[in-house]
Each structure stands twice: as C-alpha cells, then as structure tokens.
Amino acid sequence: MNHRFLRPLALGAAALTLAGALTGCHGRREQAEFAVPESFDESKTYEITFWAKNDTNKTQTDIYKQAIEDFQELYPNITVTLRLYTNYGDIYNDVITNISTGTTPNVCITYPDHIATYLTGDNVVVPLDDLAADSKYGLGGSELKFGGPTADEIVPQFLEECYLGDTCYALPFMRSTEACYVNKTYVEALGYTLPDVLTWDFIWEVSEAAAKKNPDGTYALNGQEVLVPFLYKSTDNMMIQMLQQKGAGYSTESGDILLFNDTTTGLLLDIADLTAAGAFSTFKISGYPANFLNAGQCVFAVDSTAGSTWMGSDAPLMDIAAEEVADFETAVYPVPQFDPDHPQMISQGPSVCIFNKDDPQEVLASWLFAQYLLTNEVQIAYSQTEGYVPVTAKAQNDPAYQDYLSRAGEDNNTYYDVKLAAVQLLLDNLDNTFVTPVFNGSASLRDAAGSLIESVTKSVRRSQPVDETTIAQLYEDTVALYHLDQTSAAAGKADLGPLPATAAALLAALAVAWAGILVCVIWRRVRARRKTTGNSFKK
Amino acid sequence: MKKLLSLLVAFGMVAALTACAGGADSTASDSTASDSTASETTETPAEETAETAEAGTVLTHEEYMAADVDTLVTIETYVQAKQSWWEDKATVYAQSEDGAYFLYDMACSEEDYEKLTPGTCIRVTGYKAEWSGEVEIMEGTFEFVEGADTFVAEPLDVTDLLGTDELIDHQNELVSFTGLTVEPSTVEGSDEEYAFLYNWDGSGTDGDDLYFNASYNGETYTFTIESYLCDNTTDVYNAVKNLEVGQTIDMEGFLYWYEGVNPHITSVTVAG
Numbered sequence: 143m144n145h146r147f148l149r150p151l152a153l154g155a156a157a158l159t160l161a162g163a164l165t166g167c168h169g170r171r172e173q174a175e176f177a178v179p180e181s182f183d184e185s186k187t188y189e190i191t192f193w194a195k196n197d198t199n200k201t202q203t204d205i206y207k208q209a210i211e212d213f214q215e216l217y218p219n220i221t222v223t224l225r226l227y228t229n230y231g232d233i234y235n236d237v238i239t240n241i242s243t244g245t246t247p248n249v250c251i252t253y254p255d256h257i258a259t260y261l262t263g264d265n266v267v268v269p270l271d272d273l274a275a276d277s278k279y280g281l282g283g284s285e286l287k288f289g290g291p292t293a294d295e296i297v298p299q300f301l302e303e304c305y306l307g308d309t310c311y312a313l314p315f316m317r318s319t320e321a322c323y324v325n326k327t328y329v330e331a332l333g334y335t336l337p338d339v340l341t342w343d344f345i346w347e348v349s350e351a352a353a354k355k356n357p358d359g360t361y362a363l364n365g366q367e368v369l370v371p372f373l374y375k376s377t378d379n380m381m382i383q384m385l386q387q388k389g390a391g392y393s394t395e396s397g398d399i400l401l402f403n404d405t406t407t408g409l410l411l412d413i414a415d416l417t418a419a420g421a422f423s424t425f426k427i428s429g430y431p432a433n434f435l436n437a438g439q440c441v442f443a444v445d446s447t448a449g450s451t452w453m454g455s456d457a458p459l460m461d462i463a464a465e466e467v468a469d470f471e472t473a474v475y476p477v478p479q480f481d482p483d484h485p486q487m488i489s490q491g492p493s494v495c496i497f498n499k500d501d502p503q504e505v506l507a508s509w510l511f512a513q514y515l516l517t518n519e520v521q522i523a524y525s526q527t528e529g530y531v532p533v534t535a536k537a538q539n540d541p542a543y544q545d546y547l548s549r550a551g552e553d554n555n556t557y558y559d560v561k562l563a564a565v566q567l568l569l570d571n572l573d574n575t576f577v578t579p580v581f582n583g584s585a586s587l588r589d590a591a592g593s594l595i596e597s598v599t600k601s602v603r604r605s606q607p608v609d610e611t612t613i614a615q616l617y618e619d620t621v622a623l624y625h626l627d628q629t630s631a632a633a634g635k636a637d638l639g640p641l642p643a644t645a646a647a648l649l650a651a652l653a654v655a656w657a658g659i660l661v662c663v664i665w666r667r668v669r670a671r672r673k674t675t676g677n678s679f680k681k
Numbered sequence: 682m683k684k685l686l687s688l689l690v691a692f693g694m695v696a697a698l699t700a701c702a703g704g705a706d707s708t709a710s711d712s713t714a715s716d717s718t719a720s721e722t723t724e725t726p727a728e729e730t731a732e733t734a735e736a737g738t739v740l741t742h743e744e745y746m747a748a749d750v751d752t753l754v755t756i757e758t759y760v761q762a763k764q765s766w767w768e769d770k771a772t773v774y775a776q777s778e779d780g781a782y783f784l785y786d787m788a789c790s791e792e793d794y795e796k797l798t799p800g801t802c803i804r805v806t807g808y809k810a811e812w813s814g815e816v817e818i819m820e821g822t823f824e825f826v827e828g829a830d831t832f833v834a835e836p837l838d839v840t841d842l843l844g845t846d847e848l849i850d851h852q853n854e855l856v857s858f859t860g861l862t863v864e865p866s867t868v869e870g871s872d873e874e875y876a877f878l879y880n881w882d883g884s885g886t887d888g889d890d891l892y893f894n895a896s897y898n899g900e901t902y903t904f905t906i907e908s909y910l911c912d913n914t915t916d917v918y919n920a921v922k923n924l925e926v927g928q929t930i931d932m933e934g935f936l937y938w939y940e941g942v943n944p945h946i947t948s949v950t951v952a953g
Contacts, residue, residue, distance in 0.1 A: 200868050200884040226886050429813035433940060462940050603751040604808055 173244075173265040178272050179502045182279060188507040189221045190248035193236070195492055197448060198228050201527045209520045213511055216287040220507045222249075230256070230492075234585070241266055246497035248508040254303055254577075255585040257311045257495055262582060268496040270310045273509045281513065290513045291534040300533045303577045304493050312493035313512055314533040316524060318448040319487045319575060320379055320477045321564045323431070327470035328352065328363055328441045339482035340475045342384070345372055345442050346412070349421035352441050364468075368439045371421045373431040375445040378592030379477075379488050384409050385591075386488075386576055387480040392591070397581035399626050401591055402617040410598045410613055417602040426596055427603070433461050438468025444477060446490070447529030447564035454560045474563035476571060489575035491530065522546070526556060529564035538569070583626065590624040739804065742780030746816070748809050754818065755806040758782050759799075759832040761855055762935065762947065765909040766794040770820075772909075773797060774853065774935045774945075775805075776834040781853035783817040783937070785810070793825075800831030815938040816852060836933045843942075844900050851936050856944070858932045860952065861895035861902075865926045876924040888913045891921050895930060904932065907945040920949040929953040 192210070196202040203226055210222040225247070227233045234256045240246045241263050252260075260267050274293055278285040282292030293301075300314035322340055329336055332351050337344060349371035354362045361369040374380050381401075385392045388409075391400025416422040425431060431443035432452035443453065452459045454472035479485045494515060496508045514520065521537035524530065526546060532538050547569075550562035568575075578584065597616055601608050621627055739757050740748065748754050758775040765772050771789035775782045784805055789797070797803070807821020836857035842848040843858070865874035868883035877893035879885030881903075891906035911917045924930070934946035 196884055198880050198882065198884050200882045201870070203884045226884070226889075228880070228885070228889070427810070427812075429940075433813065600751075600808075604753070605751075 173263075173498045174500070175265050176268045176498050176502060176505050178276050178279070179506055182285070182506050182510070183503050184217075184219050186503065187219045187221070188501075188504050189223065190504065190508050190511060191223045191225060192511065193225045193227060193233055193247040193250045195227045195230055195233060195251045197528060199527055202524060205520065205523045205527065208523075209515060212519070213288075213514045216514075217507070217510060220511065222511055227251075234259075248497060248499065248504065249512050250495055250497065251315060251492045252312060252495050253490075253585070254306065254312060254493060254580045255588060258306055258580045258582045258584055260495070261306065261311070265498050267311050268498050268505055268509075270304075270313065270496070270509075273506075274310065279506060279510065286510070286513070288514055288517050291516050291536045295534050295536040296516070297533055297535060297538075297572065299489065299572060299575060303489060306580050312495040313516060315492045315494050315515055316448075316521075316530040317489055317491040317533055317568065318446050318528075318530050319489055319568045319571070320376070320383070320444055321447045321450065321529070321567055322475045322477055323435055323443045323445065323450075323453040323560070324473040324475060325435060325438070325441050325470045326473040328438075331363065336473060336475075337482075339485060340442075340478045341482055342478045342480055345478050346416055346421070348441060349416065350419045353420040363441075364438050366437075366439060368434075368437075370423045370428055370434050370440050372416070372442045373423055373425070373428060373434055373440050373444070374595075375425045375431050375443075375449070376592065377424050377426070377595040378588045379490070380444070381406070381409070381591040381595055382578055382588070383477055383486065383488055384480070387486050393579050393581070393584065393587055395579045395581075397579070397583060399587060399621075401587060401594075402621070406594065407610060407613050410594060411608070411610075413595055414598050414602050414608040417599045422599065423603075424596055424599055427599060430461065432457070435472075436460060436468065437462055437466050438470060447568055448491070450474070450529035450561040450564035451527075451558060453564075454558075456554045456558070457560065458555045458558055472560050474560055474567060476567055476574075485571065485574045487571060487575055489577050491533075518542075525565070529561050529568075531565055531568045583628070586624045587626060590620050590626060593620060593624070742777060742782075745782070745809070746780070750809055750811050752809055753806065754809050755804065756782060756818070757802060757804045757826060757829075759834075760797045760801045760803060761799055761834055762910065763794065763797055764907065766791060771797065774855075774910075775803070776832075776854060778832065781834075781851075781855070781936075783815060783853045784821060784823075785812075785817045785819050787818070787821045787823055789823070796825065800833045802826040802829035802831065813939050814941065839936070840897060843897055843902055848936070848942055849938070852938055854936050856934065856936050858895070858897070858904075858944075861897050861930055861932065863924050863926050863928045863930060864894040864896045864901045866892065866894050874926060876926050876928075877921050891918065893921055893924060895932075902942070904934070904944050904946050905937075907937075910935075910945055911947055917947055917949055920951075921946075924949070924951070 194206050196206070206224055206226075210224060213222060214220060230253055233251065237246060237250060237252075237256070237260060241260060246266065257267055273279070274281050276283055281290060281296070296314065297317075300317050301310070304310050304312035304314055324336065326336060329348055332348060334348050352361075352363050352369065352371035356362050360367055363369060382392060385401075385405060388405050390405035391403050393400055413422060428434070430452070431440060431445050432449065434440035435443040435453060436455065436457060445453070451457060452461070455467055455469050460467065476485055477487050494512045496505060496512055499505050516534055518537045518540050521532035521534060522540060522543050525532045525537075532543065537543055546557070547562065547566065549557045551557060551559035578588070594616065598608055598613070601612070606612075739755050742756070745754055745756055758777045760773055761776045762774040763771065764774065766789065769788060769790060770786040771784070771794050773784040773787060775784055782805070784807070787805065787807065802825070803823045804826050805818055805821045805823045807818040810817055810819035834855045836855045837851060838859060839848060839851055839856045840858045840860065842851070863876055865876070866878045866883075867874055868878065875883070877891050879887065879889045879891060881892050888908060890908045892903060894901050894903055896902070906918050906921050908918075913919070929952045931950045931952050932944075932946050933948040934944045937943050937945045
C-alpha cells in the first residue's frame with residue numbers, strides 16, 4: 143500500500159488558484175442558488191457522479207458499488223457513476239480544477255476544511271439545511287424510499303463538524319480518531335507498566351529508554367539495527383492535539399492564525415530533544431508506523447483508528463514479509479495526553495457534500511443518494527472495513543452493529559481485536575473529541591502545523607541547530623510557504639483584533655472635535671438664553 | 682471661545698489627518714513588510730541552494746552508498762526517467778556509470794523539469810534518506826552540468842538475481858527481467874483470477890497503479906506499473922491491461938524498493 147507518491151494537498155496555492163480562476167472568469171455564467179423542488183420528478187433520468195475515497199481497501203470499494211446498485215434499484219431513474227480516489231488530496235485538487243470549468247461531481251467525499259475552499263465560488267456547494275429539513279425528501283422524509291436516519295439520529299458532534307458558520311454544507315459519512323498502538327511486550331520488557339491513560343511524559347520516558355543501544359550498535363530492546371521507539375503518522379494531528387490539550391492557540395473560529403506561539407515553540411523543542419535521543423520519527427521521514435510496529439521496530443505507533451487493520455502481529459493487512467513480523471502483544475490507547483483527567487482527541491473522517499447544478503432535480507437526486515449513504519446497511523458495512531464508527535445513533539444501536547462490537551477477537555479479519563479496540567476507543571470518547579475551526583485556508587494551516595514537526599525533526603537528524611531563533615525563522619518561512627498571510631474567514635465575521643493606535647487616534651480626535659463643537663453650541667445657546675431672559679426681566 | 686473652538690477643530694483635523702497619514706504609512710509599511718516577506722521567500726531557497734551546492738564534493742556512487750543517512754551529499758548523475766512534478770518538486774530516476782539514484786521531491790521549476798530529458802547530466806545536492814528500504818536523496822537541489830556528456834543506461838538483466846541478497850546492490854538501476862511467466866492475482870474474498878489488479882488489492886480503477894505477478898524458477902514476484910511514472914496512456918500500462926495468465930514476458934524498469942524489491946516497470950513485451 144505504498145501511498146507515498148500520492149500528491150499532497152496543493153496547499154494554499156490551490157485555494158488561490160481557485161480564487162484567481164473564479165475571479166478571472168467574469169464571463170462565466172454564475173450558478174443559481176439552489177431551491178428545493180416541490181417534488182422529485184421520477185419521469186426523467188438523472189446521471190450523477192460520486193467521487194469517493196477509499197483506504198486502498200477492496201471491501202470498501204465493493205460496499206460503495208453495492209450501495210450504488212441498491213440505490214439504483216430504489217430509484218431506477220438515477221444512475222450513479224463512481225470515481226474512486228485513495229486520498230483526500232487528489233479529490234481536493236480535482237474538485238478545484240473542476241469548479242473553474244463547471245464540471246464538479248454531484249456527490250463528493252470531502253473534509254469540511256476543503257469545503258471552505260470550494261465555497262470561494264458562488265453557490266458551488268449546496269447548503270443542506272433546507273434539504274435536510276424538507277418534510278418529503280429531508281432526513282427521515284415521508285417520500286424517501288429507504289429508511290434513512292432522522293436529523294436527531296445523526297450523532298450531534300459529527301453533524302456539527304459539517305457546519306461552516308451557521309450553514310450545514312455536508313453530511314458526516316464515517317468518523318475515526320487517532321490511536322496509539324503500543325507494543326505492550328516491549329514496554330513491559332523495559333520495566334514499565336502501561337498506565338490507564340497514556341501521557342506524553344510516559345511516552346517520552348519509555349521511548350528514550352527504548353533507544354538505548356548495545357555496544358555493537360544494535361538496539362538493546364529488539365536486537366535489531368532499526369528501532370523507532372515513537373513513530374507518528376500524521377504530524378499535523380500531533381501538533382493540533384498537543385496544542386488543544388495544552389489550551390494553546392491554533393486558530394480562531396474566524397480564521398486568525400494562532401499557531402505560532404510560545405507553547406508551540408516549547409513543544410517543538412521537546413520534540414527536537416526526543417529526536418536527538420533517537421526516540422522519535424515520522425511517517426514522512428521513516429515510513430508507515432504499521433510496518434515498524436509489526437516488525438518489532440517500534441514501541442508506540444500513532445495512526446488513525448481507520449488504519450487499525452494494519453496494526454499488530456496478527457493484522458489482516460500487512461506490507462512487510464511474513465518472516466519479518468514480530469510476535470508481540472498490541473495494546474490500543476487514545477493518543478497521549480497532557481491532562482489525563484481531561485483527555486482530548488481529534489475527530490476526523492470523511493463527510494459528503496453536494497455540488498450545485500443547473501437542474502434542481504439533479505441536485506435533489508444527488509441529495510437522495512448522499513442520504514442513502516447514511517442508511518444502516520451502508521453505515522454498518524463500511525464501518526466494519528476499518529476502525530470507523532457509524533455516524534448515526536440508528537446504526538450504532540442496531541443489533542447487528544452491537545453484535546459486531548461484542549465479537550472482538552473471534553477472528554483476525556472482520557472481528558480483529560485491535561480494530562475493534564480502536565472502534566471502542568472512539569465510541570468511549572465521543573465527548574472527548576474536537577475539531578479545528580474551518581475557514582478558507584484552514585487546510586493550509588493544518589499542513590503548516592505538521593510541517594513544523596517535520597522540519598524540526600529533520601533538522602535534528604541532519605545535525606542542524608534547533609533553538610528558539612531557528613524556530614522563529616521556521617515560523618516566518620512557514621507563513622510564506624503555506625500562504626498563511628492570505629487566509630480568510632469563511633464562517634462569520636473575522637475578529638480583526640485590537641484597534642490600531644492610528645485609528646484610535648483618529649477616532650479620539652474626531653470625538654474631541656465634535657465634543658468641542660457641541661460644547662460651543664451649548665455655550666452659545668446658554669449665553670443667548672441668558673441675554674433673552676435678561677431682556678424679558680427688563681420687560 | 683471661537684478661537685478655542687477653532688483650535689479644537691484644527692487640532693481634531695490635524696489629529697485626524699495625522700491618523701490618516703499614519704494609516705497610510707502603516708499600510709505602506711505593511712506592504713513593505715509583505716514585499717520583504719515575498720522577497721525573502723524567493724531568495725531563501727536560492728541562498729540555500731548556493732550553500733548546499735558548495736557544501737560537499739561530488740561523491741562516487743560507492744561513497745554515496747557509504748554515507749550515513751541524513752548527511753548532506755552531492756552527486757553527479759544522469760536523468761533516466763521522470764516520475765512526477767508537483768508544486769516545484771520533481772521525483773526523478775537517475776543513473777551514472779557506477780550506480781543509480783532516486784531523487785525524491787527535488788526542488789525544480791516546471792521549466793527546468795521540461796529540460797530533464799533522459800541522459801541529461803545534473804549535479805544534485807541533498808540529504809541522503811531511506812524510506813521503507815528505498816535509499817534516496819530527499820528534498821535536494823540541482824543544477825545542470827554544462828558541457829557534460831549524456832548517458833542513457835542500458836538495462837541490466839537481473840533475472841537471475843531475483844530472490845537473492847545481491848539484487849539490492851542494483852537498487853534504482855534500469856534493469857530487465859526476461860522469460861517470466863504471468864501468474865494469477867486474486868482479490869480477498871474471491872477465487873477469481875486476474876492477470877493484474879488496479880492497486881495492490883484490486884480496489885482501484887483505470888488510471889491507478891497496476892500490480893501483477895510473474896514467476897521465475899518457481900518463485901513468484903510482484904511488479905508495479907507506477908501510474909505517475911507510466912500513466913494509463915502509455916504502452917506499458919495498456920500492455921499490462923492486456924496480459925493473460927500463463928504468458929511469458931520480458932520486462933524493463935527501475936529497481937525501486939518498498940519493504941522489499943518493488944520494480945517500477947516501464948516496458949512489457951509478451952514473448953510467448
């Protein structure tokens with residue numbers, strides 16, 4: 143599953159390109175605002191495209207195909223064409239290209255961060271509030287030909303993530319979080335006992351202990367030449383969660399960048415120390431955490447719960463040769479915490495948005511299909527392919543799903559215990575999840591957050607200095623590289639910060655002038671009245 | 682009183698104008714700062730390029746392989762094939778008379794990328810890295826070597842090295858495999874046999890990487906059509922789509938590594 147060559151997000155440049163393309167297309171006909179039709183016209187045929195993301199997982203693509211087949215049986219006048227992607231970056235880049243040419247898909251798996259960029263164009267993405275509330279075709283609507291969830295049956299936290307400002311632009315499709323997959327055998331061999339809640343301090347300490355080498359250069363813990371005690375897949379999530387747990391700034395809801403702060407600097411210096419001790423690396427630098435974990439070359443591997451089928455000695459999916467797999471016990475934990483009493487972890491996973499079209503009926507057909515993806519059949523089947531959680535309470539409470547959860551360890555495939563532990567982890571922590579603010583540029587900010595860790599880690603490995611001065615320079619370079627000085631608020635009004643001194647001076651001067659005028663007028667009137675009064679007295 | 686009022690109004694106006702002027706200055710200042718940032722943005726890589734280009738002497742392939750991971754290295758080599766260009770970063774297969782290199786995410790303008798034709802001599806400076814077994818130069822910079830000869834490698838037949846420890850000595854080289862037999866691939870949950878799969882598990886569609894199996898001396902190996910190197914418009918991509926299980930094939934490609942040998946095939950010929 144070598145995904146290394148998949149193109150990364152096009153950073154802020156993509157958003158700028160989109161904005162430029164739209165600005166440059168003055169002649170292009172603007173998309174009309176969508177209005178929900180009174181009824182769905184089943185006498186006409188509609189061809190809709192669905193751009194979907196899978197985790198390079200055949201079962202997932204089969205589920206998509208089955209869902210389309212089942213949906214088309216219910217709605218014979220709608221044909222759904224599936225286009226598969228294996229990463230969000232490619233979808234994002236392709237959507238941006240197609241917005242400017244008016245050839246967007248109808249239904250698209252996406253992240254809310256990306257929608258914020260898509261909204262740079264007028265009426266490109268369909269707001270779902272009216273559709274969802276429609277009595278006939280909305281969530282739980284009377285005219286639906288399938289048993290979809292009502293609005294109340296979608297997990298509120300997951301639905302909230304699909305709002306930009308006060309408008310809902312997507313439906314959640316699947317949710318996951320990150321997990322720390324631990325080689326428990328190694329931790330205990332080092333003389334440690336895993337705590338109830340993993341803390342960063344614990345991981346730092348054990349990782350440094352694990353990095354000790356024998357005189358011959360091999361690692362004392364595994365006797366191999368390779369060991370990365372602590373390996374993190376998505377360093378953007380790492381930085382975001384650390385800052386959230388510390389209560390430090392990342393961004394405001396309206397798009398102010400707060401990432402470059404003293405807490406971040408402190409965290410980067412800690413990461414530098416850990417890297418210098420040979421205890422830490424990242425996916426981009428070393429490779430997939432799963433490969434190192436399974437080869438007995440990693441103690442703590444952090445990756446998505448949606449990657450759990452790759453984790454552990456008995457993982458059903460494996461990229462390394464069978465003879466390289468080590469035998470060890472895998473423990474599944476939430477990501478490390480700074481405050482064990484108040485754990486916090488990121489909520490992530492695909493959502494579904496709908497793109498606007500000239501024909502409202504086509505949009506309604508798209509909405510029907512998007513909604514169909516929330517039926518129990520699709521939700522339960524797809525969630526079982528990886529460590530995903532269904533986004534509806536209706537699916538989560540379904541006896542079939544409860545049965546699935548209860549059968550952990552029955553086999554190393556559907557009921558693989560590591561996968562089900564990862565799923566349970568998220569179900570147990572729904573109230574401890576968070577998401578980052580969404581605005582035009584938030585996707586770039588996310589990339590920038592991860593790049594700070596990558597840069598510092600590389601610098602240490604390359605024997606380059608890492609201190610407050612170099613980190614300050616790194617901040618400056620990162621702002622420029624990720625166009626963070628060009629982000630804009632998409633949700634609500636931007637917080638413009640304190641009034642500049644010059645503006646305050648202007649207002650103060652005007653106030654003084656008007657006050658003076660007012661005083662003058664009053665004074666003159668008083669004087670005039672006194673004169674008048676005096677005269678009358680004289681009368 | 683009128684004088685006082687006039688003074689107040691005058692003061693207010695002056696203050697207001699000063700504030701406005703200040704605002705203008707501020708804007709100008711911000712603009713300058715912004716220009717300065719933009720200027721630094723464009724200059725910094727150039728400075729880095731100059732620094733890194735001077736950082737080391739040109740290594741032979743043997744010296745390069747002996748260098749530690751994460752050290753700065755400089756090599757001269759010849760472009761053999763280009764895999765991708767994206768946001769001013771190029772990924773290139775390169776080879777010299779004494780060995781081959783994989784240049785990952787090398788800083789490269791789109792204009793220069795067009796000039797990276799097979800045989801072109803370039804001097805590359807970057808950090809040696811190893812990613813899942815693939816030894817490479819990561820995030821390097823390069824310059825064209827003016828007046829240099831060109832060199833296009835002839836494929837080395839490594840068929841007999843398949844399954845041996847010696848194969849890795851030819852990592853990244855242009856190699857050939859002759860007389861292999863196409864073996865079936867299957868997807869999970871089905872016994873149906875395919876001559877190739879879209880993606881490693883069959884989860885992809887046309888345009889994605891192709892994976893296929895071929896055997897030699899009773900052992901089966903997996904080969905890849907890397908879609909950024911050879912997309913679905915290329916002869917090799919379509920040749921693999923037309924493969925049949927049991928056919929005998931000859932292949933050429935680059936000896937890429939991912940958790941073991943993972944050849945990126947560029948040519949497939951059905952020999953029988």
